[in-house]
Amino acid sequence: MDDFLVLLAVFFPMLYILYIARGCVQGLGNSLLPVVSSFVQLLMRIGGAYLLAGIIGEYGVFWGEILAWVGADAILALGIFWWFKKKGE
Numbered sequence: 160m161d162d163f164l165v166l167l168a169v170f171f172p173m174l175y176i177l178y179i180a181r182g183c184v185q186g187l188g189n190s191l192l193p194v195v196s197s198f199v200q201l202l203m204r205i206g207g208a209y210l211l212a213g214i215i216g217e218y219g220v221f222w223g224e225i226l227a228w229v230g231a232d233a234i235l236a237l238g239i240f241w242w243f244k245k246k247g248e
Contacts, residue, residue, distance in 0.1 A: 162218070162221070163221050166221050166222075166225070167221070167224070167225070170225045170228065173225065173228040173229055173232055174228050176232055177196075177200075177228055177231050177232050177235065180232065180235040180236070180239065181193045181196065181197075181231075181235060183239075184235060184238070184239060184242075187242075189238075189242060192234075192235065192238040192239075192242070193235075195234060195238070196231040196232075196234040196235045196238070197231065199227075199230050199231055199234050200227045200228070200230060200231035201227070203223065203226050203227035203230040203231070204223055204224060204227040205223075206223070207219065207220070207222060207223020207224070207226050207227060208220045208223045210223075211223050211226075
């Protein structure tokens with residue numbers, strides 16, 4: 160259990176970035192992108208739990224959570240970049 164808490168604590172900035180980016184995007188009036196990133200986060204969490212747990216045991220569940228945050232951050236970053244590029248044209 161301690162390993163899980165330490166691992167999450169190290170990667171909490173990724174979660175904070177996710178929450179801030181999601182809130183900013185919603186504040187700008189785009190409701191679709193946060194929903195898509197949430198769905199990707201859910202899929203990556205489930206996929207990570209199944210795939211990684213079979214490979215590396217319980218640590219796979221831990222890393223699945225972190226990978227879900229990173230995946231959702233990536234979707235939001237790409238969407239924000241595309242949105243600002245489109246607005247700049």
